């Protein structure tokens with residue numbers, strides 16, 4: 001019998017596309033002339049998202065795909081490309097935001113990621129949708145469980161850099177989450193979230 005998480009999970013391919021959009025959105029926020037604290041937060045937010053995403057693909061998506069398409073050339077070069085991105089991320093962290101090559105090193109990471117994402121979105125995701133149809137939701141649920149474990153390993157880093165990279169979106173999400181939590185915990189009695197009763201002004 002399928003678990004509730006599996007029945008309600010989006011397919012793994014949709015989750016991968018969403019992760020890609022999140023990383024590309026962080027890339028677009030980077031400007032060489034921005035204050036250094038902001039550049040560092042954007043870079044760290046993109047790097048953490050990439051590291052978690054690559055680990056999830058290495059552990060869950062690629063093994064599933066290699067069962068049904070063991071000879072696929074794009075799949076074969078995907079893990080080495082993840083390792084190359086990890087190497088570039090290591091260089092960025094080692095040099096720090098004050099280094100004169102920081103901007104060009106981040107541009108290198110952007111180029112590597114764009115190339116890799118294009119291959120996944122044009123070859124691997126359509127392949128998975130053809131060959132793994134009945135498993136996509138189960139794989140999506142596995143990805144969610146593992147993602148929660150990985151996020152719990154460094155919660156403060158994730159929250160801090162996400163808020164500094166996407167301040168407006170974070171404020172909206174935090175507001176909605178706080179309102180939803182208040183409603184759940186207090187049965188709608190929290191100020192500002194309370195449902196209107198009939199006849200009340």
Ligand SMILES: [Fe+2]
Nearest residue numbers: 054057078120
């Ligand atoms: Fe990947």
Ligand SMILES: [Fe+2]
Nearest residue numbers: 016053057120
């Ligand atoms: Fe990916």
